[in-house]
Amino acid sequence: MLRPLTATDPRLVGPYHLHNRIGAGGMGIVYLGFADEELPVAVKVPHEAYASDPEFRARFRAEVSAAWHVRASTVAQVINAEVEGPRPWLATEYVPGPTLHAAVLEHGPLLDRHLDNLTLGLAAALEAIHGAAVVHRDLKPANIVMSWTGPKVIDFGVARSAEYTGYTQDGELVGTIAWMSPEQLGGQTATPASDIFAWACCVVFAATGRRPFRGESQEIVALRIGAAEPELAGTPDRLLEPVSRCLAKNPALRPSAGELVGLLTRRLSPPATADHSGRPPTP
CATH class of the missing domain: 3.30.200.20 (Phosphorylase Kinase; domain 1)
Known part of the structure; x- marks a missing residue:
């Protein structure tokens, strides 16, 4: 606003x-x-x-x-x-439109084609980001704008080159805890796989209105991210496999952004995969 x-x-x-x-x-x-x-x-x-x-x-x-x-x-x-x-x-x-966070809080979870377009568009954004040898490190609903041309990722405030190791001390947390991967919370350097974990968290939020790992404090949330199974109730069946794979505790088990785009393209309905723009369907 x-x-x-x-x-x-x-x-x-x-x-x-x-x-x-x-x-x-x-x-x-x-x-x-x-x-x-x-x-x-x-x-x-x-x-x-x-x-x-x-x-x-x-x-x-x-x-x-x-x-x-x-x-x-x-x-x-x-x-x-x-x-x-x-x-x-x-x-x-300048990207006009509400953030994913604001849109879900005001209107509720995304449904059907709107959800599919967000899911695929966000994966395509990560494919481009990682293709440029960049790790975003703070992908979250507040950094995703729901524009008329589709979802757009904003705010590279904590992004870095995939090869960059400067400006943070060992163990420093850079990002937002609720959307972080287990390895980030453990003090390891964020990699593209960390963004993939955040992608899954954002998709679950978009589909259900809830984070997959919740708690009364940041400490509890961090513990659950590291050790607990995600809460996926309400996530559509067509997205359960991609989301579950991307929420693997071991980053080596998560698909790359390119693999994720391919997986989603095969699983989502033809009307959604034919249009990656995220535009609302024509009445």
């Missing part, structure tokens, strides 16, 4: 005139911006307190580099960026 700018918000970032707030978090604020008569963009601006932090700068440069190399219709595209100036920023394609 767009919100008005506050008195302390900048009005100009790089070439972009800012019009509204799109969202805000602990690390920064995302604005709706325009450059002359160009299309709108989402401008991510870290809080000033982080601008002089070398570790944060390294993370931000890694985010920009990771996102820049991913080219797919299912991923919000990088438009422009400034990583070396006094106040870094990142401009990406």
Whole structure:
């Protein structure tokens, strides 16, 4: 939901005139911006307190580099960026629409073709992300926008190159615990298989309105992710096999994103697999 700018918000970032707030978090604020008569963009601006932090700068440069190399219709595209100036920023394609998290909370679980298109579109997004040698590391419903052209993955704030090992200490958790894989919670480096685990968690949430691992605290959730069987009641039969394989505790047993796309294409109904866009069916 767009919100008005506050008195302390900048009005100009790089070439972009800012019009509204799109969202805000602990690390920064995302604005709706325009450059002359160009299309709108989402401008991510870290809080000033982080601008002089070398570790944060390294993370931000890694985010920009990771996102820049991913080219797919299912991923919000990088438009422009400034990583070396006094106040870094990142401009990406503006994707109107609710997040998967907001859509499910407001309207309930996705059904039929809507669910199939989300499921396949999200797998295709991971195929593109991993194909660019990038690991997202924070795939969750709040980072998936339900646009008219299909689901789009946003926010590479904790993404990294698959070969990158810098800027975090051993055992540091980077991401959101409820959607993390067992190996991430165990302090291991996230791999593409970790994103595949998160894919399954997002699909279960989309299909049922619930996470596959729940608890009264983050600690309990983490324990259940590591040792308990997932709660899959309500997940359609056609998705149970792919979801179960992707939730394997051992990352070596999970399919790759490409294998997952192939599996889903074979299992889902022809009307859904013929259209990966995620557009609502024509009345």
